[in-house]
Amino acid sequence: MKKSKFSVNLDGLLRQNIVLMSGLVTAPVIVAATTVERAVVLAVSFFLLSYTSILLCRFIPRRIVYTVRILLYAIVAAAMYIPTMICLEYLFPDVLPSVSLYVELLVVNSFLLAKTETRFYLKPYGEMMADALIYVAGYAIVAFVVGALREILAYGTIYGFHLSEPIVPAAKSPFFGFILVGVLAAFCRGISGRRAPRKERGT
Numbered sequence: 001m002k003k004s005k006f007s008v009n010l011d012g013l014l015r016q017n018i019v020l021m022s023g024l025v026t027a028p029v030i031v032a033a034t035t036v037e038r039a040v041v042l043a044v045s046f047f048l049l050s051y052t053s054i055l056l057c058r059f060i061p062r063r064i065v066y067t068v069r070i071l072l073y074a075i076v077a078a079a080m081y082i083p084t085m086i087c088l089e090y091l092f093p094d095v096l097p098s099v100s101l102y103v104e105l106l107v108v109n110s111f112l113l114a115k116t117e118t119r120f121y122l123k124p125y126g127e128m129m130a131d132a133l134i135y136v137a138g139y140a141i142v143a144f145v146v147g148a149l150r151e152i153l154a155y156g157t158i159y160g161f162h163l164s165e166p167i168v169p170a171a172k173s174p175f176f177g178f179i180l181v182g183v184l185a186a187f188c189r190g191i192s193g194r195r196a197p198r199k200e201r202g203t
Helices: 026-032 036-057 066-091 096-108 110-118 125-155 174-202
Strands: none
Touching: 026 036, 026 096, 026 125, 026 174, 036 066, 036 096, 036 110, 036 125, 066 096, 066 110, 110 125, 125 174
């Protein structure tokens, strides 16, 4: 009897990062991740909505028509919105009102609809859990980096702790967020591009 090998793929952190490499779920990061605390709220809400929805939607039979399955995914995510908001209101009562609109947008996000059918549901359940969690962690890392950089530049603080006078007040604007995400995406692609030739030479 052959034992199934459990493998964890870390591509979701960098090489296939859903924000920097795939361009998915970018709006909340670009517009709302202006401080570390806001970034934390986005990361927690993304985990509670998307990750739990992926785990639950796995039990939807594959024999159901594709369009109906997608609709069911959205219904499951919408149902998860209620406990997610209750949790966020308890953990982040002061910050949540400023990002609640973008939490609502996460209910039907492109990550949930794009990756479930093409990647996660092709794997065994345990491996899928780890793989999806890696992708969620990749999103959280990008949100945290963007939020930290913009908070330092726009407010001169980091998680509310004063560091200096504001350096670039415009860093809190969506336009700056768009540019910053673009720069990080280019940097991420550059690193991934360098790794690929090395792997090819090593094979």
